[in-house]
Amino acid sequence: MNLYFLLEDSKSFFKVLPVWLNFILPQFSQITSFDNFHNNTNCFMIESGFGYPSIKNYFENSLCTIIENDIPLNYFIVCWDTDANETEEITTKKAFEEIFSRYKAKCELKLFVMNRCFETWLLGNCPVYYSSCKNEKFLPFAKFYNIGEHDPENMNAPENKNISHYHLTYLQEMLRYSYLKKNYSKGSPLAVSTKEYYNELYSRINKTEDLKTFRAFVDFLQSIR
Secondary structure: OEEEEEEOOOOHHHHHHHHHHHHHOOOOEEOOOHHHHHHOOOEEEEEEOOOOOHHHHHHHHHHHHHHHOOOOOOEEEEEEEEOOOHHHHHHHHHHHHHHHHOOOOOOEEEEEEEEEOHHHHHOOOHHHHHHHOOOOOOHHHHHHOOOOOOOHHHOOOOOOOOHHHHHHHHHHHHHHHOOOOOOOOOOOOHHHOOHHHHHHHHHHHHHOOOOHHHHHHHHHHHHOO
16 A cells, blocks of 8 residues: 655645654555655655645646556545635645546545644644643633634634634644643644644544544545554
8 A cells, every 4th residue: 555645735734744644554654756666565655735726736747757657556645725715625626636537547536625724633632722721821812712612623713814824823822831831833843743642633533523624634544554
């Protein structure tokens, strides 16, 4: 089983995903070149499309490389985020599917959207959230939206603020004032890459109906274990 991940993200998710995969799919190993697929099995490769819309060009170029070099690949997995813009999500999915349909690839295409962004998924850690609520400096965020009781994917943002940027700020403040006392940035996200942090997110989707897009992604990974 060989997996190729193409991410819109070039920072946070790009750095965290390979660490998560080490304990979600421990039998898989990471490779850094398409050529390595020829000599190995149970491998995964992760590349970035460096945002949207450039990811569409990376998608087609990668697809051509896979076909021209007869890369033994089972799944071509694409992940991108959206500010809950359903029109944009549908349009983007159709664009990927249309490009994929023009080629005779032997692999299967899997598309996963993050609603609203990667940091939204990370907000699902309830113990971190509740411990941060003990600090009065975090209370404006907790009062705006209680992510311990309500789905982080449904959180909007205060007026005149970008949703994804607000979710990032919310996460940064939550981590800073929680028992973890960690700083987080897109360039330095490893505070959330631990197995313990992931297990809390996994517990959230097992106990609630929250984080549907995270659940879809994790269910897929669990299905190929």
